[in-house]
Amino acid sequence: MNKQRYSRQREIVLNAVKARRDHPTADQIYLDVRSVDEKISRGTVYRNLNLLAENGDISTVNSPSAERYDLRCDKHYHVICRTCKKVFDAPVEYNRDLDSYVSGETNFKIESHVMFFEGVCPDCQKENKQYL
Numbered sequence: 001m002n003k004q005r006y007s008r009q010r011e012i013v014l015n016a017v018k019a020r021r022d023h024p025t026a027d028q029i030y031l032d033v034r035s036v037d038e039k040i041s042r043g044t045v046y047r048n049l050n051l052l053a054e055n056g057d058i059s060t061v062n063s064p065s066a067e068r069y070d071l072r073c074d075k076h077y078h079v080i081c082r083t084c085k086k087v088f089d090a091p092v093e094y095n096r097d098l099d100s101y102v103s104g105e106t107n108f109k110i111e112s113h114v115m116f117f118e119g120v121c122p123d124c125q126k127e128n129k130q131y132l
Contacts, residue, residue, distance in 0.1 A: 004055065010067055012036050013048040017058050022077070023087035024132050025067040063116065075112055081121035083128070 004010070016032040017024070024032070030045045049069055061068040061078060065085045068069045077090040103110040120128070 007048070009037070009040055009044050010048045010051065011129065012040065012054055013045055014057060015068050017049075019069055020067055021069070021088070023061050023063070023070050026064045029069065061087060062114075077115045077117065079117045079119065079121075081124055082118055083120050083124035086121060088121070090115075 002048070011030060012033050016029045016036070019032065020028075026046050026049055030042050033040050033045050049058070049087060053060050053069070056073055059070045059073045061070050063080055065080070068087055070089075072089065075094040077092050077094065079088045079090045080086070081088075095109075098113055099110040102108065102113070
């Protein structure tokens with residue numbers, strides 16, 4: 001991993017990811033960044049998100065609805081709202097035993113696994129009377 005020179009645009013993009021907890025998409029980050037600097041292009045935001053992920057400053061979450069960005073880089077699980085599609089961290093510790101178990105059952109060299117829990121978030125529950 002090469003040390004990148006300082007970039008004001010990259011710092012703005014990183015700060016936009018840091019400011020959110022809902023695992024935003026690149027388009028959501030772009031809109032947030034444009035409110036800080038209206039001259040930053042969509043391409044600059046996308047390039048900097050990819051560079052930040054490559055450098056390990058942020059991680060990508062390939063959710064069923066879209067690729068999203070996460071400030072957390074450790075292995076962890078996510079909860080997805082089926083209604084609004086927002087993604088949140090699940091309060092469950094990563095289970096390395098699952099990697100070993102599946103490796104033993106399949107003869108694959110398992111490096112990691114991804115798990116999403118699906119449901120309806122509290123905000124969407126409030127908006128829809130069927131969940132009350």
